[in-house]
Amino acid sequence: MRASRNVSIALRSGEVRALAGENGAGKSTIVRMLAGVQRPDEGDVLVDGEVKAFHGPADARDAGVAVIYQEPTLFPDLSIAENVMMGRHPLGSGRRIDFKALNRTVKELLDRLGVKLDPEQPVKGLSIADQQIVEIAKALSFDARVLIMDEPTAALSGHEVDRLFNVVRTLKERGAAVLFISHRLDEIFTICDTVTVLRDGEVTHDGRTAEMDTDELVRRMVGRELSNLFPKVDAEIGESVLQVERLTREGVFVDISFEVRRGEIVALAGLVGAGRSEVARAIFGIDKPDAGTVTVDGRTLKPGSPTGAMKAGIGLVPEDRRQQGLVMELSIERNMGLTRLQALRNKLGVIGMGSEAKLASDWATKLQLKYHKLSDPVGFLSGGNQQKVVLGKWLATSPKVLIIDEPTRGIDVGTKAEVHRLMSELAGQGLAVLMISSELPEVLGMADRVLVMHEGRIARELSREEADEENVVRAATGQVAAA
Amino acid sequence: MSASTQAAPTPAAPRAEEKTSWIDTVVRAREVSLIGVLAILVIAVSLAEPRFLNAQNLRDILLNVTIVALLAVGQTIVVVTRNIDLSVGSILGITAFATGVMFADHNVPIPLVFIGGILFGACFGVVNGVMVAYARVPSLVITLGTLYVIRGIDYWWASGRQINAADMPDGFLSLATQNILGFPVLPLFTIVAMVIVGVVLGRSRTGRELYAIGSNPDAAVLAGIRVTRRVLGAFVASGAIAGLAGVLYASRYGTLDAVAGNGIELFAVSAVVVGGVAIFGGSGTVWGAALGALLLATIRSALVILQVNPFWEQAINGALLLLAIGLDAYLAMRLARELRKRSSHRV
Amino acid sequence: ACGSTKDDEESATSTPAAEATTEGAAAAGGEIKEGLKIAFLPKQINNPYFTISDKGGEDAVKAFGGEFKRVGPSDTAASSQVSYINTLTTQKQDAIVISANDANAVVPALEKAKAAGIKVVTYDSDTAPEGRDLFINQAAAEDLGRSQVQLLAKQIGPEGGEIAILSATPNATNQNTWIEFMKDELSKPEYSKLKLVKTAYGNDDDQKSFEETQGLLQAYPDLKGIISPTTVGIAAAARYLQGSDAKGKVKLTGLGTPNQLRDFVKDGTIEGFELWDPGKLGYLAAYAAGALASGVITGAEGETFTAGDLGERTIGAKGEVLLGPPTVFDKANIDEFDF
Amino acid sequence: MSDVKTNVEGDVVRTSDSGFDIKRLGRWETVTVFLLLMAILYGATTSGSDFLSGGNLNSILSDMSEIAIIALPLTLIIVAAEIDLSVASVLGLTSALMGYLWNHGWAMEMIIPAVLVIGALAGALNGVLVTRLGLPSLAVTIGTLAMYRGLAYVVLGDQAVADFPSKFTEWGFGTFAGTQIPNPFVVFIVLAVVFFVVLHMTGIGRSIFAMGANEEAARFSGVRVKRIKFWLFVVTGAISALAGVVYAFRFASARADNGAGLELSVVAVVLLGGVSIFGGKGHLLGVICAMLLLGTLRNALTLNDVSAEVLTIVTGSLLLLSVLGPSVTARVREALRRGRGVDAPPTPTTT
Numbered sequence A: 001m002r003a004s005r006n007v008s009i010a011l012r013s014g015e016v017r018a019l020a021g022e023n024g025a026g027k028s029t030i031v032r033m034l035a036g037v038q039r040p041d042e043g044d045v046l047v048d049g050e051v052k053a054f055h056g057p058a059d060a061r062d063a064g065v066a067v068i069y070q071e072p073t074l075f076p077d078l079s080i081a082e083n084v085m086m087g088r089h090p091l092g093s094g095r096r097i098d099f100k101a102l103n104r105t106v107k108e109l110l111d112r113l114g115v116k117l118d119p120e121q122p123v124k125g126l127s128i129a130d131q132q133i134v135e136i137a138k139a140l141s142f143d144a145r146v147l148i149m150d151e152p153t154a155a156l157s158g159h160e161v162d163r164l165f166n167v168v169r170t171l172k173e174r175g176a177a178v179l180f181i182s183h184r185l186d187e188i189f190t191i192c193d194t195v196t197v198l199r200d201g202e203v204t205h206d207g208r209t210a211e212m213d214t215d216e217l218v219r220r221m222v223g224r225e226l227s228n229l230f231p232k233v234d235a236e237i238g239e240s241v242l243q244v245e246r247l248t249r250e251g252v253f254v255d256i257s258f259e260v261r262r263g264e265i266v267a268l269a270g271l272v273g274a275g276r277s278e279v280a281r282a283i284f285g286i287d288k289p290d291a292g293t294v295t296v297d298g299r300t301l302k303p304g305s306p307t308g309a310m311k312a313g314i315g316l317v318p319e320d321r322r323q324q325g326l327v328m329e330l331s332i333e334r335n336m337g338l339t340r341l342q343a344l345r346n347k348l349g350v351i352g353m354g355s356e357a358k359l360a361s362d363w364a365t366k367l368q369l370k371y372h373k374l375s376d377p378v379g380f381l382s383g384g385n386q387q388k389v390v391l392g393k394w395l396a397t398s399p400k401v402l403i404i405d406e407p408t409r410g411i412d413v414g415t416k417a418e419v420h421r422l423m424s425e426l427a428g429q430g431l432a433v434l435m436i437s438s439e440l441p442e443v444l445g446m447a448d449r450v451l452v453m454h455e456g457r458i459a460r461e462l463s464r465e466e467a468d469e470e471n472v473v474r475a476a477t478g479q480v481a482a483a
Numbered sequence B: 001m002s003a004s005t006q007a008a009p010t011p012a013a014p015r016a017e018e019k020t021s022w023i024d025t026v027v028r029a030r031e032v033s034l035i036g037v038l039a040i041l042v043i044a045v046s047l048a049e050p051r052f053l054n055a056q057n058l059r060d061i062l063l064n065v066t067i068v069a070l071l072a073v074g075q076t077i078v079v080v081t082r083n084i085d086l087s088v089g090s091i092l093g094i095t096a097f098a099t100g101v102m103f104a105d106h107n108v109p110i111p112l113v114f115i116g117g118i119l120f121g122a123c124f125g126v127v128n129g130v131m132v133a134y135a136r137v138p139s140l141v142i143t144l145g146t147l148y149v150i151r152g153i154d155y156w157w158a159s160g161r162q163i164n165a166a167d168m169p170d171g172f173l174s175l176a177t178q179n180i181l182g183f184p185v186l187p188l189f190t191i192v193a194m195v196i197v198g199v200v201l202g203r204s205r206t207g208r209e210l211y212a213i214g215s216n217p218d219a220a221v222l223a224g225i226r227v228t229r230r231v232l233g234a235f236v237a238s239g240a241i242a243g244l245a246g247v248l249y250a251s252r253y254g255t256l257d258a259v260a261g262n263g264i265e266l267f268a269v270s271a272v273v274v275g276g277v278a279i280f281g282g283s284g285t286v287w288g289a290a291l292g293a294l295l296l297a298t299i300r301s302a303l304v305i306l307q308v309n310p311f312w313e314q315a316i317n318g319a320l321l322l323l324a325i326g327l328d329a330y331l332a333m334r335l336a337r338e339l340r341k342r343s344s345h346r347v
Numbered sequence C: 001a002c003g004s005t006k007d008d009e010e011s012a013t014s015t016p017a018a019e020a021t022t023e024g025a026a027a028a029g030g031e032i033k034e035g036l037k038i039a040f041l042p043k044q045i046n047n048p049y050f051t052i053s054d055k056g057g058e059d060a061v062k063a064f065g066g067e068f069k070r071v072g073p074s075d076t077a078a079s080s081q082v083s084y085i086n087t088l089t090t091q092k093q094d095a096i097v098i099s100a101n102d103a104n105a106v107v108p109a110l111e112k113a114k115a116a117g118i119k120v121v122t123y124d125s126d127t128a129p130e131g132r133d134l135f136i137n138q139a140a141a142e143d144l145g146r147s148q149v150q151l152l153a154k155q156i157g158p159e160g161g162e163i164a165i166l167s168a169t170p171n172a173t174n175q176n177t178w179i180e181f182m183k184d185e186l187s188k189p190e191y192s193k194l195k196l197v198k199t200a201y202g203n204d205d206d207q208k209s210f211e212e213t214q215g216l217l218q219a220y221p222d223l224k225g226i227i228s229p230t231t232v233g234i235a236a237a238a239r240y241l242q243g244s245d246a247k248g249k250v251k252l253t254g255l256g257t258p259n260q261l262r263d264f265v266k267d268g269t270i271e272g273f274e275l276w277d278p279g280k281l282g283y284l285a286a287y288a289a290g291a292l293a294s295g296v297i298t299g300a301e302g303e304t305f306t307a308g309d310l311g312e313r314t315i316g317a318k319g320e321v322l323l324g325p326p327t328v329f330d331k332a333n334i335d336e337f338d339f
Numbered sequence D: 001m002s003d004v005k006t007n008v009e010g011d012v013v014r015t016s017d018s019g020f021d022i023k024r025l026g027r028w029e030t031v032t033v034f035l036l037l038m039a040i041l042y043g044a045t046t047s048g049s050d051f052l053s054g055g056n057l058n059s060i061l062s063d064m065s066e067i068a069i070i071a072l073p074l075t076l077i078i079v080a081a082e083i084d085l086s087v088a089s090v091l092g093l094t095s096a097l098m099g100y101l102w103n104h105g106w107a108m109e110m111i112i113p114a115v116l117v118i119g120a121l122a123g124a125l126n127g128v129l130v131t132r133l134g135l136p137s138l139a140v141t142i143g144t145l146a147m148y149r150g151l152a153y154v155v156l157g158d159q160a161v162a163d164f165p166s167k168f169t170e171w172g173f174g175t176f177a178g179t180q181i182p183n184p185f186v187v188f189i190v191l192a193v194v195f196f197v198v199l200h201m202t203g204i205g206r207s208i209f210a211m212g213a214n215e216e217a218a219r220f221s222g223v224r225v226k227r228i229k230f231w232l233f234v235v236t237g238a239i240s241a242l243a244g245v246v247y248a249f250r251f252a253s254a255r256a257d258n259g260a261g262l263e264l265s266v267v268a269v270v271l272l273g274g275v276s277i278f279g280g281k282g283h284l285l286g287v288i289c290a291m292l293l294l295g296t297l298r299n300a301l302t303l304n305d306v307s308a309e310v311l312t313i314v315t316g317s318l319l320l321l322s323v324l325g326p327s328v329t330a331r332v333r334e335a336l337r338r339g340r341g342v343d344a345p346p347t348p349t350t351t
């Protein structure tokens, strides 16, 4: 199986080129090859017209190619500064590292990005957003001639994205060539001059962004007309299923109270770091809250017990797919079966032959999963398809309440639309959905009700009617007193 | 506009600073708390038994810790790269015997014996390193294997032969007994090795890269670090240090047969653990490791001098080891909660 | 108490001993056969002491034209000898000569061997009687225990003082029996001034023994003497004393080989120690095994056999054959021995 | 003017040992089986009748009894990405306790359950330290390795208790209903079936694999990670205690140093069986083959008077082979597959 075939991309200095394509189109694979991580079977990489054979990331770097990978590649135990300058520490007397100089350089870099992070702070305990920012700082520290960014904005919220774009523009003026990958199409139109569209590993279009609009781009990526991106059908809303009362976890969020009703999609909006994921984790019992209760259908849950939450009918599609959503090494079917272990038992109490495979293939077809074999490690799938597996394994538990944290993070438009359709379908069938999202269009497009969090509190509750960009943003940035 | 806001103050800022200050203290705290525990122990024991503090005893403690501490230093290099070297005991054993043979059968001059021993140990380090780094297989298994193989070769070579103090030059043996200004000679070797390794790990690019590898091996590759080479290097260093330890062992214990240093690797690992070097790589210092070794040695000597029933010694040793790591984890947990409570003032 | 408890075992255990004596009745005679397969199974294959003793055994076996073979574990764990016994049984050896790591653990296996018609001789360290036909005793445990105390008492002199014992592993059969006799000897009025303050265990490990000695001197500053009834222990102790300021002040005696301790005797760290000749022990054991396997003897009390250069030997009570009194080594005589 | 062009035909990296890959596992098992046959062939040809005799089969199996028994729960522990080095010390502690209680006039029928409970408690302590305090099991069990052995000496000191009732000791070295299968090994066979079902056919087994491969994801899927781990340690403790009982009967002797150093052999067997030290991968059949392989080989070699030291070397080499074999073949295949030697994605090396 080939991930990419016969692809030609030209990056000119002073140009930002977008690489667009569905999940699994082969974008990251190309990035890996440009970065010298993976060796192409045929073809070459040319820099300034001459052929370069990259034997490893180091070669690519020396050739002036800097890369931001899709998943953060940081050293949790080391300080931000060392992460940025690893292997290039400034040396003092006797070839000893000069840590003062190191921290100074990195501080300047971070200031350029306009983030207040302490260079000496270990990367451990940084939010995904801050980790992504460190990645960016690292790439910038090279003053590279070629900058490749694989979905750098996936975990960033508005102002951080803006900062990033400003930096990219300055680089561009300085004559660097930039390759930018994102599933947020508006970003592509904001920052990119040209775009290469990839489908199933082949280039299907190469042109200037100015000469096309979103719909066309989508069409070229998906290869078909794509109807409405937010197919929200209004389901009739039933009685309340999930009640959260005065839920508090010191230092993360404070008395969070809300309810979700049958057939309702409630969005939890806010800036990255507002503590939304933590609320989700607490509801599902991953973290033990310091105070407050969670009630499902009138049954109060034992705090800190995911199993209890599952029994009560809660499902959680977590924010970090690779670390929390899936066991990458296990096969697709094993991952699917993981939430259904009790149900899969036959009368002998053992798991019947192929019962997992059956479960898996059912959901694979329901979700139109692109896969090779169900016994393949789920890690072989591309981001979007992995997300489908996660959804599948939770839908298989036929939950009453489904919490979805960043449902479409790193997922292409095609799949995005599918996921959204699925969500409203489920709501239609009377499922109560709590959706956490940093993408405003998604929030506005899908939610019946929007809860906006700011610094660990629910700043405001907005009905579908009142919810518009301005209201949400003002609440999220604390420009309104809690309603 | 895609996401939810224009310029807004990132909540990170205040939090970040508090974190740093705390993290720093934690990092430093490790060595500090070890020294604290050590001090308390010494004071308590010498109150109960003043002779604990007499010169001879202190010198003996130093001498006893010399070899384990040395191994712990070597072990640290490997452990920060998220590996482990269980074969050091066997390497020490076979090098010690080799030392004996060099003196007894070929009367090699003392300096050459030291060099020879270190190189000898390094060779085994290479074997371990090549298998771990190039074949990319778990070091725990590899070094468990070489632990057997090397010890087996040792048995085979010695085949019941014993080399006694009489077969070795007095100049060599006296290293273990002589003092420079009241300070025993043998531990000086360990101290020198410790300082060198300490500086390399802490202040050189190579050293930092070792930590990086241990912290996140995949990222290390992407960062263009020559992981294979570095890991190999770490094992060679550990082997060489085990070799040196073997030579010192010979000079200290004089009687050499195939069982020398059997099981000592567990002491080395214990020392490293107590010394706060994370078993999963990425953090920890040689100073910590050495202090850990010193702590354990002091405890053992204390048990003897307090005339504890020999049958109880081992049990107490084990219990104390558990106590040490348990306490450490507990403090870490408390601190994590502190951190959260702190940041809550912001909310 | 319900079920099987210790008490109702007492009666049962006596029976095997009874058989042991009855079978001895049929006296036999004649010469040791040619080509007997005799296997030596020491405590630990790479322990220098056994290298010496088994060398003696090999000479003997050669002398009466048998096949000598030596196998054994490289660790002193109780169980590790058993699998060797099993294989030797499978190989249908004529006799097994064993020094037991555990007086009891090896017995079931040895009984199987005996059932398969293999003769079993123990040397240096005995098993429970039902496990073997003969035990070649290096020196009556009693003599050894008492004589070491006497030796030390002589060295320390009339004023007496604190003494300690540095033994092998806590489970070493013969060390423990000797120590019993030492304690008994010490209880006699003439040793009232000698006070045994501690028994330390060096586990026959050089490093451990060395540090235990250290500990003894630290814990008991006015210690006068140490008895170490094990070759590893005494060597380690000697080396520590030699290096410390206690040299000469703290007397050291026990069991050791002359080669190991020659220097210490000469520089006065040790005044005198004792040991039997391990070579002779193995030699005698081999002959006993040969005699048993050829039916010259059955193992019954009072039977006699000729053990090469060692001449006529008689089987004593409980199927024991005595090698003879231990030799005391000191400045005067140590150079006459080489083992 | 910088200008990067690519014209590439990229094939996707297949991380050769990613995931619970039946085929690859099968491959390694067949290797162990193959080696096992080789060992038997070797034994049969070099010392034929002796080797093939029933008595010898018996001694092969009985020699492995304790190792085999303990290897079962330890396999589960290692698949769950933990380790327990204290097993041999628990064995020692329990057999020492048997001796102690026996000397104090307890009935054997009382002693056996008692020591099993003690073993479980010993395991529970490991479990608590690992799951509640979140300590690395390697460190914890190195500590308890020392402590439990120490307690064994505290209990029994330098005594050896050898007057266990003959009906038990005879069971210890007797064989099962006329066959040449030693009784202790029958215990193993029964347990083996149980553990096989649990690990490979039940939800608990699935959970163990999942948490071994990625603990956090398992937790997010509602797997009771801590609880399962805790009980794994408890069971391991109890089974080690059982092994202690078997040991004491088999050698008709209870001593504080029973089974000292056994832990390394057990770990060796499990890893030799192809269980990944990182957790998440392994198969009980592999472990059983490895166990038989080791036993047969050692026996065949001793029959040919190969000395103890060489045996040590063989054990070690087998262990090396068990990890080098799969990895090297995989990388060779990788290299052949893609004409130019491409650096396969790194597999993290962990302690």
Ligand SMILES: Nc1ncnc2c1ncn2[C@@H]1O[C@H](COP(=O)(O)OP(=O)(O)OP(=O)(O)O)[C@@H](O)[C@H]1O
Binding pocket: A002, A003, A021, A022, A023, A024, A025, A026, A027, A028, A029, A030, A070, A379, A380, A381, A382, A383, A384, A410, A411, A412, D012, D013, D014, D015
């Ligand atoms: N290790 C692997 N083994 C086998 N197939 C793989 C592997 N990694 C990726 N693939 C496949 O190669 C194709 C391209 O993957 P790639 O990650 O480049 O897609 P992508 O465009 O980056 O998707 P996304 O937008 O979700 O990141 C996908 O079909 C994916 O399933």
Ligand SMILES: Nc1ncnc2c1ncn2[C@@H]1O[C@H](COP(=O)(O)OP(=O)(O)OP(=O)(O)O)[C@@H](O)[C@H]1O
Binding pocket: A125, A126, A127, A128, A129, A130, A251, A252, A270, A271, A272, A273, A274, A275, A276, A277, A278, A319, A436, A437, A438, B010, B011, B012, B013, B015, B016
């Ligand atoms: N900028 C930051 N600096 C330090 N820690 C942060 C930061 N952002 C988040 N965190 C940590 O993560 C917790 C919540 O962050 P997280 O990003 O998970 O919240 P969120 O609202 O779920 O954002 P998102 O789900 O969009 O990532 C905070 O309580 C804090 O512990």
Ligand SMILES: [Mg+2]
Binding pocket: A027, A028, A029, A070, A150, A383
């Ligand atoms: Mg991608």
Ligand SMILES: [Mg+2]
Binding pocket: A276, A277, A278, A319, A405
């Ligand atoms: Mg989140």
